[in-house]
Amino acid sequence: MSATPTASTPSAPTPSAPVPASSADLRVSLGLTATDGAALRSFLHGLPAVDPVGLEARAAQLASRSIKKDTKRALIDLAISMVDLTTLEGADTPGKVRALCRKGIAPDREHPDTPSVAAICVYPDRVATAVEVLKGTGIKVASVATAFPAGRSSLEVKVADTRLAVDAGADEIDMVIDRAAFLAGDYSTVFEQIAAVKDACGGARLKVILETGELGTYDNVRRASWLALLAGGDFIKTSTGKIAPAATLPVTQVMLQAVRDLHDLTGVQRAVKPAGGIRTTKDAIAYLVLVHEVAGPQWLDPHWFRFGASGVVNDLVMQRRTQRDGHYSGARYVSVD
Numbered sequence: 001m002s003a004t005p006t007a008s009t010p011s012a013p014t015p016s017a018p019v020p021a022s023s024a025d026l027r028v029s030l031g032l033t034a035t036d037g038a039a040l041r042s043f044l045h046g047l048p049a050v051d052p053v054g055l056e057a058r059a060a061q062l063a064s065r066s067i068k069k070d071t072k073r074a075l076i077d078l079a080i081s082m083v084d085l086t087t088l089e090g091a092d093t094p095g096k097v098r099a100l101c102r103k104g105i106a107p108d109r110e111h112p113d114t115p116s117v118a119a120i121c122v123y124p125d126r127v128a129t130a131v132e133v134l135k136g137t138g139i140k141v142a143s144v145a146t147a148f149p150a151g152r153s154s155l156e157v158k159v160a161d162t163r164l165a166v167d168a169g170a171d172e173i174d175m176v177i178d179r180a181a182f183l184a185g186d187y188s189t190v191f192e193q194i195a196a197v198k199d200a201c202g203g204a205r206l207k208v209i210l211e212t213g214e215l216g217t218y219d220n221v222r223r224a225s226w227l228a229l230l231a232g233g234d235f236i237k238t239s240t241g242k243i244a245p246a247a248t249l250p251v252t253q254v255m256l257q258a259v260r261d262l263h264d265l266t267g268v269q270r271a272v273k274p275a276g277g278i279r280t281t282k283d284a285i286a287y288l289v290l291v292h293e294v295a296g297p298q299w300l301d302p303h304w305f306r307f308g309a310s311g312v313v314n315d316l317v318m319q320r321r322t323q324r325d326g327h328y329s330g331a332r333y334v335s336v337d
């Protein structure tokens, strides 16, 4: 990847500087020595504006790129290995979570060479069940927290919700930002909440859900991405999956540009997770092309890129069988439990 400033780069790169060890070091290396509202506003509103027409055209062009058969096979397996297989329903029983975990371990029981998913994503009170079933598999347990999906509660409740999930054994926490505060320009509140939740995570990785469908503009998606990265988010995630629009290619492109530029400027690598509405193999492959072209090949790894999805694994498994056996495998041949 080139370290040359791009349309989305906030300031000049410092390629010879050491890689920052902490979020505070990271901010200093970007010239952000204070995190009060005025300093954050100055940084975030100093980011270059997004060109919506160019952005959407580029995303559409990458999505229509043709893929060779062998490459498609490899991308299907990579996509399966990047899924955060999710259930986030009020009616989630321990039995449903156990079944989802078994599905995540062996997405196609007739083909044991099918990769496992990256993580199972559940509500905090279902973490213990997932931890029990996934023990020793290497599959991560992710939990939403912070009064998901609206995030309309006190910081104390959000931190307690995070601790509940971490204490039950969650490896990863998916928090929501306070979109009302963000849209009102109260960036310091959003920053402080992310930093407090990061602190409560301990060793768990933090995914910061921007809920891009509520942010209104691509410029806001860029600002929210940088705000989450500056506050210590390990991932930036598009959506809760509870409102439309959820993940889109152009929004994910803006977020990939942010992590790429952060990496070019500081050497720090952070991850991206589009979530919600990703249903088909065609969708998943379009995202992987985007990752390769916008962020770079080092993001084509489950540590650095995930899909948050409840259903895409079934289509990936069916397409995998089609690629392998040379004929279409209907849904009725693939176990969905």
Ligand SMILES: O=C[C@H](O)COP(=O)(O)O
Pocket (backbone or CB within 6 Å): 086, 088, 121, 239, 240, 241, 242, 275, 276, 277, 278, 308, 309, 310, 311, 312
């Ligand atoms: O984070 C994942 C989403 O909640 C799942 O959304 P989905 O059911 O549209 O795949």
